[in-house]
Amino acid sequence: MNDLQLEQTYFPDPAADxxxxxxxxxxxxxxxxxxxxxxxxxxxxxxGVVARGAIDGFRGSEEAERAMAEDRGEYVRHLLEPVLGxxxxxxxxxSGHGG
Amino acid sequence: xxxxxxxxAFHGFLVEAKQYWMSDVWTALKEDYARRSAGKAVSSSxxxxxxxxxxxxxxxxxxxxRHVQRAKYSGRYGLHKMPAQSAPAARPPKLxxxxxxxxxxxxxxxxxxxxxxxxxxxGLVYKASAQSTQPGATNRYxxxxxxxxxxxxxGDFKHILEMGCGFGKSALPLAQRFAxxxxxxxxxxxxxxxxxxxxxxxxxxxxxxxxxxDLRHTGYADGAFDLVTSTMVLHELDTPALRESLHEAHRLLxxxxxxxxxxxxxxxxxxxxxxxxxxxxxxEPYMPEINELDLEGELxxxxxxxxxxxxxxxxxxxxxxxxxxxxxPWTAFVARKP
Numbered sequence: 001m002n003d004l005q006l007e008q009t010y011f012p013d014p015a016a017d018x019x020x021x022x023x024x025x026x027x028x029x030x031x032x033x034x035x036x037x038x039x040x041x042x043x044x045x046x047x048g049v050v051a052r053g054a055i056d057g058f059r060g061s062e063e064a065e066r067a068m069a070e071d072r073g074e075y076v077r078h079l080l081e082p083v084l085g086x087x088x089x090x091x092x093x094x095s096g097h098g099g
Numbered sequence: 100x101x102x103x104x105x106x107x108a109f110h111g112f113l114v115e116a117k118q119y120w121m122s123d124v125w126t127a128l129k130e131d132y133a134r135r136s137a138g139k140a141v142s143s144s145x146x147x148x149x150x151x152x153x154x155x156x157x158x159x160x161x162x163x164x165r166h167v168q169r170a171k172y173s174g175r176y177g178l179h180k181m182p183a184q185s186a187p188a189a190r191p192p193k194l195x196x197x198x199x200x201x202x203x204x205x206x207x208x209x210x211x212x213x214x215x216x217x218x219x220x221x222g223l224v225y226k227a228s229a230q231s232t233q234p235g236a237t238n239r240y241x242x243x244x245x246x247x248x249x250x251x252x253x254g255d256f257k258h259i260l261e262m263g264c265g266f267g268k269s270a271l272p273l274a275q276r277f278a279x280x281x282x283x284x285x286x287x288x289x290x291x292x293x294x295x296x297x298x299x300x301x302x303x304x305x306x307x308x309x310x311x312x313d314l315r316h317t318g319y320a321d322g323a324f325d326l327v328t329s330t331m332v333l334h335e336l337d338t339p340a341l342r343e344s345l346h347e348a349h350r351l352l353x354x355x356x357x358x359x360x361x362x363x364x365x366x367x368x369x370x371x372x373x374x375x376x377x378x379x380x381x382x383e384p385y386m387p388e389i390n391e392l393d394l395e396g397e398l399x400x401x402x403x404x405x406x407x408x409x410x411x412x413x414x415x416x417x418x419x420x421x422x423x424x425x426x427x428p429w430t431a432f433v434a435r436k437p
Contacts, residue, residue, distance in 0.1 A: 007165075008165060008380065010157075010159075010162045010165070011162070012158075017162060020162050021166065024170070027112070028109055028112045028113070028170065028176075031108055031109070031112040032105045032108045032109055034108075035104065035105075036105065036108070039104065
């Protein structure tokens with residue numbers, strides 16, 4: 001694209017406008033996924049693969065529940081880790097490069 | 100629109116976001132303004148702006164207004180990906196080479212990349228977008244049917260010109276309301292005219308015909324019409340173009356003819372601040388100057404008399420001061436050629 005113009009900004013820090021954009025797009029994609037999952041549930045029910053209420057009433061084996069809980073924890077830690085503000089690799093602080 | 104499930108889900112999300120913005124965010128914004136303006140004498144929109152520039156609610160309000168609209172048109176699921184209209188209308192519009200005026204091509208109005216005179220799908224894109232501009236008022240033809248009824252109370256007209264007809268949202272209800280009249284509807288946008296003609300054919304409305312023309316110099320004969328109308332066009336003109344359009348309408352009307360424009364007018368400082376902010380966020384650069392124009396004086400200067408400027412309700416009760424949701428300040432401008 002040529003002649004790119006900067007988008008309007010509304011927050012005191014223009015970075016916040018861009019972060020809002022990422023969050024908004026993610027939220028929209030979540031709705032797209034939610035919609036597709038619901039469609040899958042209905043189709044599975046219509047085809048007799050999964051009965052109505054089977055997902056809400058689902059109780060897995062102990063091992064399956066444990067694996068899902070671990071997965072959930074890992075997902076949340078991964079999601080929120082940037083809040084802590086720590087580097088994931090060593091910075092070259094001394095020389096001022098990348099510090 | 101014909102769309103895959105994901106695109107439909109995405110636009111469903113945008114409509115919900117817009118409705119939340121119109122109701123909950125709008126209410127929070129008004130409450131925030133009430134707090135910030137308490138005990139202060141506020142008499143202009145620039146004073147409101149000074150109060151609101153530190154309001155986080157206003158930052159989010161602005162961001163959402165801009166970006167819900169942006170996402171509608173652009174990006175992965177944007178309307179720009181819609182296919183163009185495939186079948187030509189049974190009674191196609193009369194198209195001709197009409198130069199796109201500089202005032203119109205200066206920006207992408209409504210954040211629609213390429214505007215209505217750009218891509219072949221521009222008519223369908225505009226129609227799809229209009230459905231969620233003000234959900235509840237613009238998602239169907241309701242507003243435009245009310246407009247046709249409003250015009251019907253002003254007289255029985257036989258020769259009608261609709262200026263800036265877009266995809267025929269007003270021309271069609273006018274043609275149905277005035278079934279014995281002949282309606283000409285003009286616009287700059289060929290894709291919109293093609294869609295309008297197809298919709299008229301589909302609705303089996305025979306008394307409307309669509310032509311590509313500039314509303315500043317239409318080419319019709321002096322006194323050819325007894326009614327000239329437009330909806331949502333005035334604010335898209337710059338001041339010189341608006342003046343030219345008024346003179347052209349005056350020339351086109353027979354003595355005793357009526358001019359009716361549906362557009363916006365706002366005087367309250369807070370609502371004016373909102374309106375001018377909307378103009379910036381929605382890429383409608385002439386909205387403020389047209390709002391500030393003395394339109395009654397302009398109409399009289401163009402030779403019109405009996406000027407009546409009245410608030411217009413898109414749904415019952417919408418002009419009540421306690422109306423709970425965001426809305427456009429719809430206003431009817433009626434005048435008569437002596």
